[in-house]
Amino acid sequence: MAYHIESIDLFVRETPPNRMTFTIGKQKGADAPPPKRRPRGILLVRMQLTDDQGRRTWGVAGDRPSFGWLDKRSDYGPEEKLDRLLALVRRARDLYLEQPRFDTPFEQWHDRLEPIRLQGKAANHEGLSIAYASALFERAMIDAVCRMEELSFFEAVRQNRLGFDAGSVFPELKSIRLQDHLPQRPRTRFAIRHTVGLADPLTADDLPESERVNDGEPETLAEYVQRDGLKFFKVKISGDAEADLHRLGRIWDVIVDVEDPVVTLDGNESYTDINAFARFVERFEAEQLGIFQHTSFIEQPLTRALTHDPSTADAIAKITRHKPVIIDEADESLDSFPSALAIGYSGTSHKNCKGVFKSLVNFCRCRQLEAQDRIVIQSGEDLSNMPMVPLHQDFAALGVLDILDCERNGHHYSYGLSHLTETEKRHVRTAHRDLYTPRDGELFLNIRNGMVQCESLQCRGFGVAFPPEWNALIPLDDWDIAW
Template sequence: TALSTAFGQAVLDRAVLDALCRATGTSVYAAFQRNLVGLAHTAIAPDLGDWDWNAWLAMLAPASRIDARHTVGMLDDLEGDAVDAGGLPMSLPAVVKRYGHRCFKIKLGGDPVTDLARLDNVLRVLDSLQPGHRFSLDGNEQYADPAALRALCEGLRHLPALARRPDALLYIEQPVPRDASLAPALASLDPPAPLLLDEADGTLDAFPAGRAHGWRGVSSKACKGLYKAVINRARCDRWNSEQPAAGRYFMSAEDLTCQAGLAVQQDLALAALLGLTHAERNGHHYVDGFGEAPETEQSAFAAAHPDLYELEAGRPRLAIRDGRIELGSLDRPGFAHHADPDFDSLRPLGDAASMVPA
């Protein structure tokens, strides 16, 4: 698929960028701000042919911290303070109590009646636990029926919790299947919050094409391509400057199970570079800390990035304090890391098939 192809290229791009930063003794932030990466007019983004890359990149101002947006799944427990054997939270109240999240991402299932009823319950819990919270909705391509999507949008406008604070809903992520993202009907949908491309963002021209069909946002994921993300960020600035009175174009940072170490650090650094203020983080819900990585590797990353990890239950885990992740230690020579994986412990790529159950 287009996304899997992009992932292969993204891995190579990240490695080359890391080598460039190490060779020049610069952080990834400085490498972009000084345009050491060589961004210029390119045929792959003809709409930015006259864009002043040097001036624009020089204005990027990465933050030293970012809000962590917690993913609320369809089956997540909305009550109680349950934790697992390792002390990690299992219910929504336990998560908020443990991490202090103020930003959330709520999953949808494709049935407007069921989704609206559950959303009403989720917002009731969040209004009680964290007044003033903000959230996004993720349709995960489940709304293939245009009538169902219209019913969802209409129901959202009448949801009591949302009616009281309509600005709490940030955007609706990829409600329709990726292959239906350019359907003419979307342009007249009039959703209660802007639509954001995610799974449909498989090529460099996906965002401009989506713009013509009513999409106003696109996600950033390091696995989809860091240069694509930077190009799309420039597009947002250009389009917003051309029509400041209309609905603004924007980017978000979404997760794909980024695990502790290089994956989460480089993904967070990209989000910070783009000026994003919050990022979905879900990798720490699927993998405890560094998972099966050697203890020497875990200790090296924890020592090199003490603001990003904290020792808990005898192992380093991603540190989310008061809903935020500190990123200061990522601003150093190299692509957002001052420790390396234990490469000798990694399994050769040719053995990958044996790791997947038949």
């Protein structure tokens, strides 16, 4: 069986302005506006696919073009970073179309990854930007093949219909058979790990009435805990130990009455000095023991370059005696996770925007290390996932990776599914009654007791039950960029 890519189109779904401000990492000043990290739009890919039996179908993938997370260097301004990222995406599309015929999605992804990497490096792109460009077309291809073969993503992986072969990427994984380690059924119930941004109000005292949105939805952490029954929390830290420790104490005051709360910290590369980070961890334990005892890991505290510096191994070993540390932004390429493990890190994040097959390779490595009695973590992250396509596909991937809790409240910075068309909302009401709930004339993620149920994503294709309303989208080349 051979497949053939007939065409690849790029679209943008424009989104309304955020209902709330979101802030990560170090800021220029308390009163400074958040830096531009992404435009108001979701980038979508449509891939038209045929096979040698004459069958024809489509596949889709999407992500916010979050250039400010992908590339944090000061070499380029926000507008230039976005232009550069979109140029790389267009070049990746061309490279897929240069070799349109393939036997398996895994083979095509692995074959196209290197030329995309070379093009990206030649244009001075970060590894994350390269992974982002590759992953868009990887997912659209997976969706199309699953749709053509009338399989869900879980079924396609379980039956090895995607051609996955971790041993062809890393020979040391040759003995690991993915299917032996998959859950018997895909996970379809997930705990929402609610991200607390640096600017997010924690209680009503932080939010004067004059600054409230007053749209009927919660606006403070305390209100979300009460309304959604949250138990999992992801707290952004800034690299300012004094401010972070004070805020962690205030957050603990909000969640202390939650039964068995689980917390993770996310540094977003805010530390440039590993010794300063080590001191923070020691103070965290000494000064905020309550929330410290409920913290399961710390994510990406150091810059991506410092993360892979072998000279930090002794310091990382000492830090991980207090808390596991995992990588995220530093997980730029296929080699990143094994490199970090060798230094002493405890795991990595799954994000569809970094690559689905890459996460499956990392999953195999985790299972191999667990068999050797090493504790490793593969977490579910990505605040940028928005309904429909990005969110649905990430949940479908997590169902295969069997990850319980995931960072998943990016939607609350927007107003439900207000960015979708009325036709799409009608389809959502029919196809995804488990995942969304109506409220005040809009549809919202259906969070009950801190959990979401999404059995409906086990449909034909990669979590996408019906196509976007293509005519309502803006061709990328026609988009007048909205900020």
